[in-house]
Amino acid sequence: MSATHSERPRLAALCDEEVARALPALPDWRVVTLGPCGSSGSDASGAPARQGLQRSWRFASFPEAMAFLQTLVEPLEALNHHPRIESNWRELTLTFTTWDAGQRLTALDMEAALAVEALYLSSASRSTNST
Template identity: 45%
Template structure:
């Protein structure tokens, strides 16, 4: 199991992640798209990196808006896995 990051480590790792915010024990990003089709196309792009990492985001879909929430459930908070996947998602 991945170990939890300290508050200082979380803040340092969050700094370079544009658009991501730390909310409690989660890392969250909301993106808006032209329409539902584009939003779902983006969600489909998340499948491969999430599967490769063995780490899956929680997703909220509302028409053209996707909210991605990362946390390491079995560790009870944020770990390096969350920040690594956030970096990959940021490049999509």
């Protein structure tokens, strides 16, 4: 995908201070260091650490977790930004990173996480426990 001029600022890697300023709007999300292929883990190559923005939820049941995941399809497709998705029975974990920025966090990751958070808060599933 080639970015248009208007998309470039959204795809520029954020510095640590910019990430820190954005996180208060996403209190249940955390910055994680990504290993090979976007998995959580460490990178000893000496290159700038690859980062992800991650959140987990625990739902009452597997169908409830999958129903919430389904609500994310259209909004995230509209942003053209897709998370790493991990599902373990009734626990769901999403991790955003921008591959085009060297697996660093960008404004697009923050925008996507805010969209997911808004959908979670407005969903019928919000009575479940968050982890």
